[in-house]
Amino acid sequence: MPRAPFITFEGVEGAGKTTLAQRLAEWLEAQGVPILLTREPGGALGEMLRPILLHHALDAYTELFLFLADRRQHTLQHIRPALAQGVWVLCDRYADSTLVYQGYGRGIPLELVRQLNALATDGVQPDLTLLLDAPVEIALARANEPNRFERETIAFHQRIRDGYLQEATREPQRFLTLNALDPPETLLRQAQAAIQARFRTPNRPNQPEIGL
Ligand code: TYD
Numbered sequence: 001m002p003r004a005p006f007i008t009f010e011g012v013e014g015a016g017k018t019t020l021a022q023r024l025a026e027w028l029e030a031q032g033v034p035i036l037l038t039r040e041p042g043g044a045l046g047e048m049l050r051p052i053l054l055h056h057a058l059d060a061y062t063e064l065f066l067f068l069a070d071r072r073q074h075t076l077q078h079i080r081p082a083l084a085q086g087v088w089v090l091c092d093r094y095a096d097s098t099l100v101y102q103g104y105g106r107g108i109p110l111e112l113v114r115q116l117n118a119l120a121t122d123g124v125q126p127d128l129t130l131l132l133d134a135p136v137e138i139a140l141a142r143a144n145e146p147n148r149f150e151r152e153t154i155a156f157h158q159r160i161r162d163g164y165l166q167e168a169t170r171e172p173q174r175f176l177t178l179n180a181l182d183p184p185e186t187l188l189r190q191a192q193a194a195i196q197a198r199f200r201t202p203n204r205p206n207q208p209e210i211g212l
Contacts, residue, residue, distance in 0.1 A: 001086055006079065006088075006124065007126060009021045009093065010093060010096045013149065014150075015134050016180050020188065027192060038074070038079070038091050040094055040097065053067065054147040068120040071121060072122070075124050098117055129174050165177070176194045
């Protein structure tokens, strides 16, 4: 059996990734597609690290290593086994977040972050990345309960947005850039169309015919 599709959601804070991921998950489930909806920091380790990562002042490399440690554990324990069993994985943030936040944002050399990401993911890469793009001021105004990253300067968030757009240009096959200011219905339709164009989705519940 070919491995199931792996879809990630990326974007600046408050862009609506989580809502889109949830709605796509519901849409896929309604078609009988087995799915794992997850996020990073994620898994048991990620949930333990979350308060530290989001609320403690950390050195940039310490922050990097913690996100990477979480990714490696999450990938090996949850993402890869699910994909191997034919379960579609929808992940809210993944390696691109580290490249963009710790690389473009914090200034850690991009090539180093790419290499460490390759180690952390053990080569498990998304087939499709939905990038929700929006002007940073607008997206930030939507974010509630600001964490340490959301309280960063506008210049930091601008580097994040530019970094994502640069990565999307670098890998146009994998990325689909969506305008996060579009209505949620429009975003959902565009994401559904991209999924239908790329992957086989079952059209009958309980008879999944999945794979790339
Ligand atoms: P979260 O509350 O999940 O925010 P969001 O809804 O925006 O995803 O917080 C995760 C924060 O961690 C977010 O501000 C981005 C940051 N982050 C990194 O800096 N590097 C990473 O590798 C990941 C996964 C997240």
